[in-house]
Amino acid sequence: MPLLVLVPTAGLAAGDEGDLDARRGEEAEVQLPPFPLAENLIPFTVSATTDNTFMIDGASLSVGPGRVLRYTLVIVSPSGAQNVSYEAIRCTTAERRLYAFGRSDKTWSKARNDQWTRIQESTVNRHHAALFSDYFCAIGVTLRDAEDARRILRAGDNRSSFRP
Numbered sequence: 001m002p003l004l005v006l007v008p009t010a011g012l013a014a015g016d017e018g019d020l021d022a023r024r025g026e027e028a029e030v031q032l033p034p035f036p037l038a039e040n041l042i043p044f045t046v047s048a049t050t051d052n053t054f055m056i057d058g059a060s061l062s063v064g065p066g067r068v069l070r071y072t073l074v075i076v077s078p079s080g081a082q083n084v085s086y087e088a089i090r091c092t093t094a095e096r097r098l099y100a101f102g103r104s105d106k107t108w109s110k111a112r113n114d115q116w117t118r119i120q121e122s123t124v125n126r127h128h129a130a131l132f133s134d135y136f137c138a139i140g141v142t143l144r145d146a147e148d149a150r151r152i153l154r155a156g157d158n159r160s161s162f163r164p
Contacts, residue, residue, distance in 0.1 A: 030099055032086055033060040035106040036072045042153045046130045047123070051078045054127050056153055060086065061146040067091035069136050069149060072102075073127070085111075089128070091137035094119050096128045 036057035043055045057072035064070065068090045075083045084102025089095070095116040100108040121129045135152050136143060143149055 030070065030088075032100050032108045032110075033057070033072060035102060035108075036060065036074055036084065041074055042150065044130070044135060044153050045156065046127045049123065052076065054130075056131075058146075058150045058153070061149045063143050063145050063149060067137070067143060069143065070099075071149075075127070089119070089132055089136060090116065091132070091143075094132060094137070096132075 037059070040057050040059040041055040042058045043053060046052070046054050053076040055074045055076075057074065060070070060072040062070045068088055070086070070088045073083075073085050073087055086099045086102075086108065088097045088099065090097070093116070096119050097114060097116045098111045099114055100110050103109055119128045119132045121133075131137075135141075136149060141152065143152070
């Protein structure tokens with residue numbers, strides 16, 4: 001009889017995977033936003049150890065079901081080199097997804113690998129971890145909509161300063 005107790009658990013896991021597949025299907029339909037304009041860029045702090053400037057296009061921010069935040073990320077190096085990408089963070093699972101890269105002619109190139117991947121803390125390229133743990137998905141932060149996300153970015157590191 002103990003085997004019967006384990007069968008529903010396996011069934012629930014399969015159902016969860018089906019739900020995840022359905023969510024992935026919805027994600028495949030994401031529309032790419034207009035290319036970011038300088039006046040809409042909101043800088044955020046990643047670490048004192050980087051010389052790069054990190055910004056989110058406030059006009060591209062959206063908050064969807066499951067606390068999925070979509071945004072355009074702009075990274076500028078000290079020499080002026082610029083990387084632009086359209087991405088998402090899923091707060092409930094601590095994952096990120098890359099949808100597209102910005103080209104120099106201000107058009108998008110869809111990412112070849114657009115799968116959800118785990119956000120990991122590291123000293124190099126920690127901008128995803130900063131957005132996740134210090135801004136959008138910090139404990140106590142409640143995001144209702146894109147305006148909440150913009151307010152959080154403008155306020156700075158929000159682990160303790162943001163109150164709904």
